[in-house]
Each structure stands twice: as C-alpha cells, then as structure tokens.
C-alpha cells in the first residue's frame with residue numbers, strides 16, 4: 067500500500083524532485099533547496115521509513131518507493147518533473163523511470179550505479195539488515211559507513227560535513243535501514259532502461275567516490291544517449307553535501323539548458 071512521503075518543498079517554477087541517499091533523509095538536500103529553490107520548485111521527499119515518512123507494511127522493493135513518488139506527484143497535481151537522485155536516490159529514479167517514463171522530463175543521476183548487486187553485495191546487505199534489526203543502528207555501523215560515504219578530502223578537512231553526516235547516520239531508523247537494504251539488494255539491472263532514455267540527462271560523480279566510483283558514472287553517461295558527465299574534484303560519494311557549490315552549479319547549468327515544456 068502506498069505511503070504518502072513526508073516532503074520538504076521550496077521555491078516556485080518547474081518542479082525538480084531530489085531523492086536522497088541511504089541511510090540519510092531529505093535534510094541532506096538543504097544546500098540544493100537553498101540554491102536551486104531560487105529558480106525552481108524543489109521537492110525533496112523522505113523515502114519510506116526515513117525522516118518523517120512512515121515505513122508502511124509492504125515487502126522491500128524500490129518499486130514501492132517509485133509508486134509512493136508517483137502518488138506524491140498526483141496529490142500535488144504534477145505531471146512531469148526533473149528527477150534527480152543520489153546513490154540510492156538514483157536507484158529509485160531508475161525504478162521510477164521504468165514504471166513512469168512519461169513523467170520524467172529530465173534526469174540527474176549522482177554518485178549511483180546502473181547495475182544490480184553481485185550475489186556477495188546482496189548478501190552483505192541482508193547481513194547488515196539483520197544486524198541492524200538485532201542490534202540497532204550501532205556506533206560500529208556508523209564507523210563502518212562513514213569513510214565510504216565521504217571522500218578523503220572531507221574526512222580530513224571538512225569537520226562540519228563529517229559531523230552532519232555522522233548525525234544523520236546515527237539517527238537512521240533501524241527498520242528503515244533494513245527495509246532499504248533488502249530493497250536495494252533486489253533491484254534489477256537498469257542498463258536497458260537507461261539506454262532507452264530520451265530526455266536530457268546529467269550524470270554527476272565525486273572524483274573521490276569509492277562506492278559508486280567515476281568509472282560507474284562514465285558507464286552511465288555512455289549508456290544514456292546524449293548524457294552529460296560532470297566530475298567533482300575533492301568530493302566523495304555525497305557530492306551534494308561535500309561540494310554543494312560545485313554540485314549546485316552543475317545542476318543549475320543543466321536546468322538552464324533544458325527546453326521549455
């Protein structure tokens with residue numbers, strides 16, 4: 067059954083939906099709401115179970131999340147959007163694209179991957195899911211995840227970014243973490259869907275991203291016809307948080323070049 071996501075929304079104009087990374091929430095998009103919200107309607111939902119959104123009772127699947135998103139747009143009477151997602155948000159954007167291609171006017175895929183998990187990666191997600199249910203979002207999980215989410219430069223030089231991401235990780239609700247991990251483990255390969263994309267697409271990657279490294283972004287950019295690739299130096303997996311000015315500049319330039327609807 068559909069969950070009505072909790073949404074933080076700002077600005078007016080063409081709607082831009084931004085989907086957050088795992089295991090964060092829509093608060094990660096604060097710098098984007100501030101910058102892009104001056105020219106666009108920026109809509110940032112909390113994925114099921116995270117932030118202010120209920121988890122619901124459905125079996126884990128990113129298709130459920132995509133359906134939540136479609137329902138959220140219906141309740142706002144919005145037909146087509148510029149759809150952006152970072153990492154897990156990118157996986158959800160791909161699920162949405164598969165289910166509602168006509169509702170996507172343009173795509174932004176940041177620090178994400180188009181392939182499915184290897185059996186080992188899927189198994190590791192299920193292990194984390196069980197552990198987190200048994201023991202909560204432990205300090206150990208936070209310590210394990212932080213260095214992979216942030217680039218070397220942020221780990222060494224951006225104490226505020228580190229503190230902000232750490233606080234978000236510590237607050238991640240265990241059942242949402244488990245649900246999302248199991249849903250991500252089940253996601254299909256999206257190569258064929260991306261090869262069929264016929265709308266403007268921007269691919270962004272942090273040069274220090276080790277979770278979805280630049281080679282993954284290059285693959286996506288080669289697969290989506292006409293896609294543009296922006297590499298952000300001195301940033302890891304969470305480009306939108308680690309290098310917000312560069313991220314926002316790339317997105318603003320992309321948005322400015324879109325054909326009017």
Ligand code: MLT
Nearest residue numbers: 087088152153154155277
């Ligand atoms: C994310 O940042 O959303 C996660 O790294 C995605 C993943 O675990 O594949």
